[in-house]
Amino acid sequence: MSKIAIKAENISKTYRLGEIGTGTISRDLERFWKVKIQGKEDPFLKINSHHTQHKDQNQIVHSLKDINFEIYQGEAIGIIGRNGAGKSTLLKILSRITAPTTGVIKIKGRLAALLEVGTGFHPELTGRENIYLNGTILGMRKAEITQKFDEIVDFSGVEKYIDTPVKRYSSGMYVRLAFAVAAYLEPEILVVDEVLAVGDAEFQKKCMGKMNDVSRLEGRTILFVSHNMAAISNLTSKSLVLEQGNILFYGETNKAIYAYQSLSKNKLSYLSTKKESDNIPFIKKVSVITSEGTALHQHGATLKIVFEIYAPTKIPKAAISFQIFNEMQIPCVQLWYFGTNQPFLTQKGLHILTCTIPKLRLYQGHYTLKVYFAQFGGDTFEILSEICPFEVSMLNQKRDFPWQAGACTYLEDSEWNIENG
Amino acid sequence: MNQSISEDWNLIIEPKKSLFQLNLRDVWIYRDLWALLVKRDVVSFYKQTILGPIWFFIQPIFTTVIYTFIFGKLAGISTDELPQPLFYMVGITAWNYFAACFTKTASIFKDNEGLWGKVYFPRLVMPLSTITSNLVSFGVQVLLIILMMIYYFSIGTRFPLNAGILLLPIFTLLMALLGLGLGLIITALTTTYRDLIFLIQFGVQLLMYVTPIIYPLSSVPPKYHFIIECNPMTHIIEGFRYAFLGKGACSLFSISYTTILTFVILGIGLILFNKAERTFVDTI
Numbered sequence: 001m002s003k004i005a006i007k008a009e010n011i012s013k014t015y016r017l018g019e020i021g022t023g024t025i026s027r028d029l030e031r032f033w034k035v036k037i038q039g040k041e042d043p044f045l046k047i048n049s050h051h052t053q054h055k056d057q058n059q060i061v062h063s064l065k066d067i068n069f070e071i072y073q074g075e076a077i078g079i080i081g082r083n084g085a086g087k088s089t090l091l092k093i094l095s096r097i098t099a100p101t102t103g104v105i106k107i108k109g110r111l112a113a114l115l116e117v118g119t120g121f122h123p124e125l126t127g128r129e130n131i132y133l134n135g136t137i138l139g140m141r142k143a144e145i146t147q148k149f150d151e152i153v154d155f156s157g158v159e160k161y162i163d164t165p166v167k168r169y170s171s172g173m174y175v176r177l178a179f180a181v182a183a184y185l186e187p188e189i190l191v192v193d194e195v196l197a198v199g200d201a202e203f204q205k206k207c208m209g210k211m212n213d214v215s216r217l218e219g220r221t222i223l224f225v226s227h228n229m230a231a232i233s234n235l236t237s238k239s240l241v242l243e244q245g246n247i248l249f250y251g252e253t254n255k256a257i258y259a260y261q262s263l264s265k266n267k268l269s270y271l272s273t274k275k276e277s278d279n280i281p282f283i284k285k286v287s288v289i290t291s292e293g294t295a296l297h298q299h300g301a302t303l304k305i306v307f308e309i310y311a312p313t314k315i316p317k318a319a320i321s322f323q324i325f326n327e328m329q330i331p332c333v334q335l336w337y338f339g340t341n342q343p344f345l346t347q348k349g350l351h352i353l354t355c356t357i358p359k360l361r362l363y364q365g366h367y368t369l370k371v372y373f374a375q376f377g378g379d380t381f382e383i384l385s386e387i388c389p390f391e392v393s394m395l396n397q398k399r400d401f402p403w404q405a406g407a408c409t410y411l412e413d414s415e416w417n418i419e420n421g
Numbered sequence: 422m423n424q425s426i427s428e429d430w431n432l433i434i435e436p437k438k439s440l441f442q443l444n445l446r447d448v449w450i451y452r453d454l455w456a457l458l459v460k461r462d463v464v465s466f467y468k469q470t471i472l473g474p475i476w477f478f479i480q481p482i483f484t485t486v487i488y489t490f491i492f493g494k495l496a497g498i499s500t501d502e503l504p505q506p507l508f509y510m511v512g513i514t515a516w517n518y519f520a521a522c523f524t525k526t527a528s529i530f531k532d533n534e535g536l537w538g539k540v541y542f543p544r545l546v547m548p549l550s551t552i553t554s555n556l557v558s559f560g561v562q563v564l565l566i567i568l569m570m571i572y573y574f575s576i577g578t579r580f581p582l583n584a585g586i587l588l589l590p591i592f593t594l595l596m597a598l599l600g601l602g603l604g605l606i607i608t609a610l611t612t613t614y615r616d617l618i619f620l621i622q623f624g625v626q627l628l629m630y631v632t633p634i635i636y637p638l639s640s641v642p643p644k645y646h647f648i649i650e651c652n653p654m655t656h657i658i659e660g661f662r663y664a665f666l667g668k669g670a671c672s673l674f675s676i677s678y679t680t681i682l683t684f685v686i687l688g689i690g691l692i693l694f695n696k697a698e699r700t701f702v703d704t705i
């Protein structure tokens with residue numbers, strides 16, 4: 001049996017929303033003056049005190065709840081879960097950026113974390129200078145970098161610009177250089193958050209290849225967070241599924257992905273738990289009306305998406321938009337309504353907004369919605385992720401060969417002409 | 422599955438470290454980062470300004486000229502019989518270094534929010550590299566002082582050069598540590614009181630007036646002596662003048678007082694910073 005690389009015992013993390021005290025010295029002084037010296041009521045106390053107690057409980061976010069796991073040396077572990085499940089929090093604790101609220105993590109070997117690509121890059125410095133700076137920020141010694149310098153530059157593919165300030169780089173080059181530094185960190189344990197979502201396809205492939213080498217050939221331990229199930233299943237053999245701060249499943253990746261996907265499978269519509277008495281604008285309900293009336297939709301048929309929105313007052317410039325994501329968490333469609341032709345949410349109350357897609361061209365597969373509710377150029381009220389899952393089927397389409405899963409994202413109308421010469 | 426109980430772990434992550442566990446060893450491990458951050462500061466300063474290193478000179482020269490005119494000529498404040506420009510220049514150079522260490526350290530959390538939320542390294546490396554990189558402009562200004570002294574020497578002014586010059590590195594170190602310590606205290610407090618940072622610029626300016634920059638300690642009426650002498654920067658500035666120009670109050674007592682106070686402030690700063698550092702990223 002191989003040795004343990006990471007052992008986490010009873011890890012939890014709670015965040016307090018809002019500050020202790022009022023957050024500014026002038027307000028604390030004012031409060032002190034009013035309450036202690038003049039004997040007036042605390043001007044910053046919430047008005048109904050029975051409400052404050054309720055508020056206080058809401059102000060604590062349990063981001064991780066009593067988590068236990070063990071990771072063996074040389075394993076590649078995927079970490080999956082919906083937005084806000086606690087994935088990044090777990091990585092931040094592992095990388096010592098923030099301390100856990102309870103519990104202990106024991107680590108064997110040097111651990112390096114890559115939560116963001118290009119952390120600490122300085123725009124005025126050249127590529128060369130940034131390689132050194134970024135490398136040392138990530139925990140390398142200078143001599144180590146000098147030794148690997150040529151390989152890093154080679155991997156990044158930006159040799160020509162190595163002595164140019166990085167502010168003149170295209171964003172793609174920037175990411176390449178940054179990832180190249182991280183790729184040559186060579187720690188015993190590498191922890192990576194969703195950093196590969198950037199860069200072009202070719203480079204992403206290169207990164208995945210590098211990560212694969214790191215785990216398979218070099219036998220290092222990798223923890224990898226992603227919403228991209230294809231990447232997770234390629235790279236890892238075991239995965240950890242987080243759901244609202246708990247471990248839902250920890251084991252074989254195939255089963256983990258299944259567990260993760262079935263999380264959201266059985267809810268065709270989204271229903272908010274918020275109440276109108278909370279006096280905030282919110283999306284009360286989102287439903288997808290498919291051609292089959294179940295979670296199944298025929299390719300090419302009309303799809304309707306209905307939003308029920310509650311507004312406590314008139315909201316000028318209200319805007320709603322949504323994306324349709326496929327199984328690989330790639331957004332395939334984005335549509336929006338900014339009320340340009342006919343404003344909505346013009347008065348207090350419930351409003352119903354229906355979006356009709358006359359001919360849905362999405363390829364067969366499983367899809368979910370991500371909905372944004374905001375004020376154009378102002379506040380974002382709500383973002384709902386991975387809601388209303390539905391499946392598109394192409395059984396009604398004429399086909400010359402079996403449809404391949406993931407062959408494309410949508411079908412285009414087309415005409416073919418033949419000219420015989 | 423039968424791994425021994427006394428496994429030797431490289432790292433144990435726990436909720437609470439002791440207040441006094443400052444991880445200075447970690448700082449040492451990251452000494453290359455310290456050096457590269459200093460280089461970054463200096464290089465990016467060069468590249469961002471058209472005039473580059475000339476900036477190091479312009480600011481103190483102009484300040485000296487203005488002080489000479491206003492405080493020297495118009496107000497006629499004593500300069501201990503020293504040439505006025507030289508008197509001010511020495512005070513300004515030392516004060517600028519202290520003020521830079523102090524204010525830059527005081528905003529260290531604010532300036533590094535983005536970075537510190539994404540990567541771990543011993544946080545103390547950042548303020549340490551700041552006080553080190555400020556040494557560059559300080560050094561350039563000291564060079565300017567020496568040039569001015571050579572000029573005054575050539576026109577017949579004599580400076581009683583003495584062993585005090587050997588104390589210069591010690592005064593510089595004390596200044597850096599004092600600025601660091603005060604800055605760490607303030608920056609730790611800014612995690613709770615965000616508006617404190619706005620008071621700093623103002624506070625530093627006020628502090629300057631209770632430090633003998635534009636006047637020598639010897640010209641202060643005796644009844645105020647005590648107040649001015651409580652200020653540790655007083656002794657450093659006076660010591661500086663003594664070291665360069667041979668005039669100024671410098672005694673074993675003043676040096677010991679300043680040293681002890683500096684280390685007390687630095688100790689408090691380190692402890693508060695260490696405490697704030699742990700929860701800081703949660704509140705960004």
Ligand SMILES: Nc1ncnc2c1ncn2[C@@H]1O[C@H](COP(=O)(O)OP(=O)(O)OP(=O)(O)O)[C@@H](O)[C@H]1O
Pocket residue numbers: 015016017061062063081082083084085086087088089090702703704705
């Ligand atoms: N500094 C913070 N203060 C308060 N709450 C926080 C803080 N950081 C994270 N949270 C909360 O903790 C929960 C978990 O967040 P986390 O970033 O770990 O999610 P995630 O799984 O990485 O999500 P995503 O897929 O969107 O990246 C969320 O509810 C989030 O709002």
Ligand SMILES: [Mg+2]
Pocket residue numbers: 087088089193
């Ligand atoms: Mg995340």
